[in-house]
Amino acid sequence: MTAFYKDFEPEDLPVPGKQVMHLIQYTLREDASMETLSRLISVNPALTAHLLRLVNSAFFGFRHRVKTISEAVVALGLDSLKNLVLCFAVKEALSKKEIPGFDGDSFWEDSIRRGVAARRIGILVRGPVEEAFTAGVLQDIGLLVLFFMEPEKADRWSLLRSLLPGDRHKMEEELFHAGHDSVGALLAHQWNLPKSYALAMDHHHRLFSETRIKVTIPLQGADVLAGMLHLSDLCNAFYTCHDKSGALMGLKRKAGLMFGLTGDVVESLLSLLPDLVMEISNALSLTLGDQAGFDTIMKQAGRKLVEDNISYRELTWRLQRSLKERDIYAASLKKELDTAREIQKRLQPEGNFFSGIRAFNIPASYLSGDFFDYFQKEDGRIYFCLGDVSGKGTGAALLMAKAVSMFRCLCRVVTDISTVVEIMNNELCETTVRGMFVTFVGGWFDPGSKDLMMLNVGHPPPFLVDEKGIIRVEAADPPLGVLPGILHPAKRLSLKNRRLYLYTDGFTEGRLRKAGSKIFEGQLGIKGFLRWLIQSRNLSLDEQTAFIREQCKIQLEPRFDDLTLMILSGE
Structure with a gap:
């Protein structure tokens, strides 16, 4: 057995005292005798009192009063008494430690x-x-252990108790990262309880899920006890959870499927429980609140079914109306997004206007936070920029539009690229929503002299590549x-005789597809991106651009991040 979560090890489980543990171990021996068992029980006054009160209750219905443990052994039989002793001994061991705020x-x-x-149920199905x-009483002790381990979560017990068994089990997994079934089986193993108990406790949820039963019908072997515990859990839920009609319908369906029990038999079984629970609780000196009778619970379940039927029709009508409204809104939103996307595309050049420049943008979603632009002024210089807005979605798209528009407008009237970027920075500092920023690289290129003026503010380093090597243009600010x-x-x-590569971090941070599968793991990284550039170095600009686009399609996870690339060539 392994730890379930955090530092939870088998050694952390509650351990009974030596006297109780000795009694538990003796009940498990095949050669246990009535005399010795009677003597071991008699030295434990509390256990003796509980057993005698229970044996004399309506639960067993004996005509004559049983006064001693020896008489109880004779009346019940050794096997029945051994199981009851085991049940009470485990309860006594687990009841010694109080959990603050927990309703034990x-x-x-x-x-x-x-x-x-x-x-x-055992009587009905033989x-x-x-x-x-005993197995029914102990089937949820794993939950008590989980609250022992994390007592600060004791206030969740009332919520857990109000749920259907399947929903409760899911909440346990979320709350404790373990379920009561696995922990209960671990406790049974640790205390050397009968293997049949451990298997039934471990399997009473996992073999009988809400959607399908994972064992052969009719049930056989150890699955019979596990199935009985699953149904007993639904019987309890009928009296404790909010969705009583759901518990009743689930109980009838599964009782019929597992053991062929009819709905009337199930209701008769449920009607017996309140009085029997009160009898045994009194024998064990448990303080119970008012016990709602079967008829009262059935009325609640019936009323819930009527309310659910009315609510279902109303919800169906509301859903139809909401779906229609959603479709109208979605169509309107798509129209607006189409317009925004078209505006965004028009802010960036389309086509190959200049022989020495190629660029493309692959947005991760409908709108992109990346941008690029290039245009030629009257003096022949080609001004260019590429950037990435922090975040994604509409906010990033709006800031992208502002940044690229400012760059183009300012370059028309200001000749110094440093001044252009300074004005852009001051404007964005003054008007941008707090927490948003723009990484940016831009400048101008003279096609005649091959001179290049460029600056990088907070952006991944562009690469200047020629036959001699690679130069990184690091960010200065x-x-x-x-x-x-x-x-x-x-x-x-x-x-x-060089090429300049400007790119956004969607390339270097892109997730790589694992060879021969649809799984993505790791990142392309700087080295991987440079490998693409070097492999396609001798291709034409159009061919190299197409090569890189194809590598993105083949190797990178789609729509993980915006991908934007610009190549300037002085060859």
């Missing part, structure tokens, strides 16, 4: 109800009756929109 009485009330229901009561009043100095470089 309601927990044991539910446990008793499951035990009573399991025994009655199952293991002798084990049924923080991104635009972070600190006002900064003059960003531009660098003068030569593009003669």
Whole structure:
């Protein structure tokens, strides 16, 4: 057995005292004798009192009063007594440690109800009756252990108790990262309880899910006791959860499927539980609240069914109306997004206007936060920029539109690229929503002299590549929109016989497809991106651009991030 979560190990489980543990171990021996068992029980006054009160209750219905443990052994039989002793001994061991804020009485009330229901089901289906009561009482002790381990979550017990068994189990997994079935089986293993108990506790949920039963019908072997516990859990839920009609319908459906029990038989079984639970609770000195009778619960379940039927029709009508409204809204939203996307595309050049420049943008979603632009002024210089807005969605798209528009407009009237970027930075600092910024690289290129003026503010380093090697143009300042009043100095470089690659981090942070599968793991990284550039270095600009687009399609997870690339060639 392994740990379930955090540092939870088998050694952390509650351990009974030596006297109780000795009694538990003796009940498991095949050669146990009535005399020795009677003597071991008699030295435990509390256990003796509980057993005698239970034996004399209506649960067993003996005509004559049983006064001693020896008489109880004779009246019940050794096997029945051994199972009861085991049940009470485990309860005594787990009841010694109080959990602040936890309603232990309601927990044991539910446990008793499951035990009573399991025994009655065992009688109806001719199952293991002798084990049924004890297994039913102990089937949820794993949950008590989980609250022992994390007592600060004791306030969740009332919510867990109000749920259907399947929903409760899911909430346990979310709350504790473990379920009561697995932890209960671990406890049974740790205490050397009968293997049949451990298997039934471990399987009473996992083999009987809400959607399908994962075992052969009719049930056989150990699955019979597990199925009985599953039904007893639904019997308890009928009395405790909010969705009583759901518990009743689930119980009838599964009782019929597993054991061929009719709905009338199930209702008769449920009607017996309140009085039997009260009898046993009194024998164990448990304090119970008012016990709602079967008829009262059935009225609640029936009323819930009527309300659900009315609610269903109303919900159906509301759903139809909501779907229609959704379709109208979706069509309107799509129209607006189409318009926004078209505006965004028009802000970036289309077609190959200049022989030495190629660029493309692959948005991750409908609108992109990346941008690029290039255009030629009257002096022959080609001004260019590429950037990435923090975040995604409409906000990033709006800031992208503002940044690229400012760059184009300012370059028309201002000749110094550093001044252009300084004005852009001050404007974005003043008007941008807090927390948003723009990484940016831009400048101008003279096709005649191959001279290049460029600056990088907070953007991944562009690469200048030629036959001799690779030059990285590192960022000199923080991104635009972070600190006002900064003059960003531009660098003068030569593009003669070189290519300049500007790109966004969608390339380097793109998730790689695992070879031969649809699984994505790891990142392309700087080295992977450079490998693409070097592999396609001798291709024409059009061919290299097409090569890189194809690699994105083949190797990178689609729509993970915006992908934008610009190539300037001085060859």
